[in-house]
Amino acid sequence: MPSSTHTVPAARVLPEPADLPAPLPEPAPAELRLETVLGALSDPLRLFIVRKLLLESERFDHPCSWLGIDRPKSSLTHHYKALREAGLIRQRQYGLERRSHVRVADLNDRFPGLLDLVAAWEPPATP
Amino acid sequence: MPSSTHTVPAARVLPEPADLPAPLPEPAPAELRLETVLGALSDPLRLFIVRKLLLESERFDHPCSWLGIDRPKSSLTHHYKALREAGLIRQRQYGLERRSHVRVADLNDRFPGLLDLVAAWEPPATP
DNA sequence: CCTCCAGTACGAGTTGAGTCGAACTTAGCA
């Protein structure tokens, strides 16, 4: 069992103040499809996004601009939407900002070990 | 290892000695890229191929026709080549047949847990 | 030699995804 030692923090989810904005439309945990999730992660930029959200910010939602990716906003919107529709991230609207975090609990439950692979990934260069 | 408790018909044992045909060109273990591997597995047909090779025949090579997939030969060649170039399978030429098996050791070493996800996958329908 | 067969190679058609500019929407704030 290679993925028995999880380096990814399990559901260290934030103490939700319960007045959070509702998440944007996303697939339910039972609807997550492995081939869709893998396809979403096959893009290096999206893999970078998920890994950064996973490693550096499990506790907080972060706006799209937080990642510091030098791409047009419309490109980032495209990738965030792809990640959300694949079920990898959850997005909430905070005023003008749309903050995202990885659905760690759902993904660990449905695809155990997957996030460990993402966390262990080494980006080839600066995307 | 998902198929460690797997009984295999002894009649289909291949000549194991060191006079195996050389594998077709494939990436070295250190060259395996997670995003490439995930992209190769994001196609349902390829995911089906890898899973079937993994679950039903990890010890033996199998010709392309063994899977019983109802697709044109040129399509199958396309997907087998994609899997080989991504580093997921190894292919050897036996006379007219080209037999394939999953690179279990390499993949478990480089991406531990990945093949468990493949083995646990449930295909949506008949591809 | 010739035929058969597994699989490849090549090319065309089609689709889908990534990239991005430009215009738009909306919240916060002066």
Add this chain to the structure above:
DNA sequence: TGCTAAGTTCGACTCAACTCGTACTGGAGG
């Protein structure tokens, strides 16, 4: 009221990938 900024939406372009028919190669067996 109007400005600013975060992010979306739309459309267009490019390019890669999937599909598949057809022609081809190369070994096995007559």
